[in-house]
Amino acid sequence: MHPAFSVIFLTTLIGAGQGMFMALVTGQVYSMANLLEAQDNVRFYAMGSLMALVLLGGGLVAAVFHLGKPSYFFTRAWRGVTQWRTSWLSRELIALPAFMLAVFLYGLVHYLGWTGPLFVIKGVIPVDASLIIGTLGVIMAVVLYVCTAMIYASLRFLQEWHSPLTVANFIFFGLASGFTLTAAFSAWSGVGLVGFYGTWAVVFTIVAAITRGFSMLRNSRIKHKSDMRSALGIRHPKITQCSMGFMGGSFNTREYFHGKSPATLEAVRLFFLICVFALPVALLAASNAMQSEYLPILAFVVQYLGLLAERWYFFAEAKHPQNLYYQTVG
Amino acid sequence: MTQLALVIDLNVCVGCHACVTSCKEWNTSGWAGPMVDQRPYDADPTGTFFNRVQTFEVGEYPNTETVHFPKSCLHCEEPPCVPVCPTGASYKREDNGVVLVDYDKCIGCKYCSWACPYGVRELDEMQKVMKKCTLCIDRITDQTKPESERKPACVLACPTSARLFGDVHDPDSEASVAIRERGGYQLMPEWGTNPANHYLPRRKTRIQIFEDELERADNPLDKEHPLPAASGDTLDDVSF
Numbered sequence: 001m002h003p004a005f006s007v008i009f010l011t012t013l014i015g016a017g018q019g020m021f022m023a024l025v026t027g028q029v030y031s032m033a034n035l036l037e038a039q040d041n042v043r044f045y046a047m048g049s050l051m052a053l054v055l056l057g058g059g060l061v062a063a064v065f066h067l068g069k070p071s072y073f074f075t076r077a078w079r080g081v082t083q084w085r086t087s088w089l090s091r092e093l094i095a096l097p098a099f100m101l102a103v104f105l106y107g108l109v110h111y112l113g114w115t116g117p118l119f120v121i122k123g124v125i126p127v128d129a130s131l132i133i134g135t136l137g138v139i140m141a142v143v144l145y146v147c148t149a150m151i152y153a154s155l156r157f158l159q160e161w162h163s164p165l166t167v168a169n170f171i172f173f174g175l176a177s178g179f180t181l182t183a184a185f186s187a188w189s190g191v192g193l194v195g196f197y198g199t200w201a202v203v204f205t206i207v208a209a210i211t212r213g214f215s216m217l218r219n220s221r222i223k224h225k226s227d228m229r230s231a232l233g234i235r236h237p238k239i240t241q242c243s244m245g246f247m248g249g250s251f252n253t254r255e256y257f258h259g260k261s262p263a264t265l266e267a268v269r270l271f272f273l274i275c276v277f278a279l280p281v282a283l284l285a286a287s288n289a290m291q292s293e294y295l296p297i298l299a300f301v302v303q304y305l306g307l308l309a310e311r312w313y314f315f316a317e318a319k320h321p322q323n324l325y326y327q328t329v330g
Numbered sequence: 331m332t333q334l335a336l337v338i339d340l341n342v343c344v345g346c347h348a349c350v351t352s353c354k355e356w357n358t359s360g361w362a363g364p365m366v367d368q369r370p371y372d373a374d375p376t377g378t379f380f381n382r383v384q385t386f387e388v389g390e391y392p393n394t395e396t397v398h399f400p401k402s403c404l405h406c407e408e409p410p411c412v413p414v415c416p417t418g419a420s421y422k423r424e425d426n427g428v429v430l431v432d433y434d435k436c437i438g439c440k441y442c443s444w445a446c447p448y449g450v451r452e453l454d455e456m457q458k459v460m461k462k463c464t465l466c467i468d469r470i471t472d473q474t475k476p477e478s479e480r481k482p483a484c485v486l487a488c489p490t491s492a493r494l495f496g497d498v499h500d501p502d503s504e505a506s507v508a509i510r511e512r513g514g515y516q517l518m519p520e521w522g523t524n525p526a527n528h529y530l531p532r533r534k535t536r537i538q539i540f541e542d543e544l545e546r547a548d549n550p551l552d553k554e555h556p557l558p559a560a561s562g563d564t565l566d567d568v569s570f
């Protein structure tokens with residue numbers, strides 16, 4: 001497949017935004033259980049929600065550029081929510097704004113300080129509005145991860161993507177980058193949660209390394225179901241295309257071939273293996289030791305760049321069966 | 331239910347591209363148009379087509395065979411391109427099984443084309459909506475045309491009659507009979523898309539003739555070989 005930057009930015013930005021929101025809610029739950037110190041409503045939760053919202057908004061802007069024409073966003077995109085019964089893309093188009101609304105409300109409730117307990121469960125768990133919205137938001141974040149990933153994982157012809165590992169990767173990459181970002185945010189705003197978020201970020205990064213490792217292993221051994229024989233219905237082991245019927249390319253040649261050499265692909269893979277997994281873990285560990293406020297920020301920047309490369313590679317490594325029909329210019 | 335489809339005979343297709351040009355001519359000016367070209371007279375000309383004719387070589391020299399292979403949307407009976415569309419722009423007509431795109435609803439997200447294993451959907455570079463073969467829906471449903479012209483443009487244009495058009499659910503249609511009697515098959519059956527369009531395979535016409543059927547052993551006109559010694563009866567000796 002030809003990697004489209006609109007989708008690369010969309011999926012990585014919202015993935016990190018979802019992860020960050022889940023990190024904020026996790027922090028809140030931990031501090032309610034007195035496992036962490038309580039944080040400032042405005043400076044930590046409201047600002048953090050705003051940051052997550054900015055990432056999600058950035059993803060939305062990237063998505064607009066994936067439409068045929070950006071103007072379709074205003075004139076037609078509303079139709080995209082109508083086919084949720086069958087289309088994962090439609091489901092994502094519902095889940096994303098719904099989740100953004102939850103993040104907005106969560107931030108707003110914290111900003112306005114409406115965090116007095118509404119009721120108390122069994123006399124020990126005080127439930128306030130932010131906890132309710134936060135819990136619903138976390139569920140929506142997970143739903144959104146699944147919707148985004150299933151857009152790819154549900155296409156059975158794209159065998160590299162058609163696997164539960166795709167869903168796992170999207171979730172754990174999102175959580176890893178979101179928790180790294182929250183660690184960076186904590187460090188930057190002088191909140192003592194860098195260690196907490198950093199630890200979780202490392203855990204999620206390692207889990208993501210495992211699931212991505214498995215998917216790369218799976219893809220390196222994949223046996224494609226379609227070949228020239230089934231594409232043409234001619235039973236002969238040697239079929240060569242003489243002409244694809246045109247010389248100057250078409251949508252089919254532009255959309256489904258990345259046009260890069262195997263060496264480039266290998267280089268991109270090496271880059272993302274280092275930047276997504278190795279470097280952030282090292283940087284977060286170092287920041288823990290050195291109490292630096294810059295290293296977590298650097299860790300996030302490096303990991304995000306790595307994730308852009310990872311997503312590029314994710315597209316490039318998928319081979320569409322239609323390519324069988326477009327092999328020889330002529 | 332009716333399922334309209336094309337049946338393409340690879341045995342007679344000569345790869346002349348008449349279907350490609352007639353398709354473009356009809357559809358660019360019709361309901362599905364325009365089908366825009368970019369740089370038509372420059373290097374790298376490109377544009378939207380609903381139908382392409384490709385050429386393949388089967389086998390290894392000197393035992394090769396050239397196969398011309400016209401290719402367009404197969405109007406699958408289980409079209410994977412339809413359920414994935416977020417807007418409902420892609421749909422399959424209930425009454426005749428033709429898979430269509432509503433250009434006023436399509437947002438050009440390309441997801442349907444990812445979901446088609448055959449690579450027959452093309453995004454129009456000017457309108458930025460997804461386009462594909464409509465089986466000339468505006469033509470085959472036009473009741474003002476005489477019956478003989480209510481066929482896709484490609485079918486009417488094909489000089490070798492390599493393209494048959496009909497209802498593949500009607501067992502007596504020309505298309506169904508051709509599929510049944512001449513080994514019609516579907517492309518990439520492994521995906522369960524159940525394409526309505528079928529292809530008829532290349533055929534070799536061979537007659538089995540043995541040497542002794544051509545040459546009578548006791549041919550009296552044979553000057554080169556001596557006549558066989560009369561040993562036993564020959565057919566000529568049998569009296570009735």
Ligand code: SF4
Nearest residue numbers: 403404406409411446
């Ligand atoms: S050939 Fe492709 S575009 Fe046509 S109906 Fe089948 S899946 Fe859809």
Ligand code: SF4
Nearest residue numbers: 415436437439440442
């Ligand atoms: S490109 Fe158009 S027809 Fe295809 S899935 Fe997107 S909205 Fe539907």
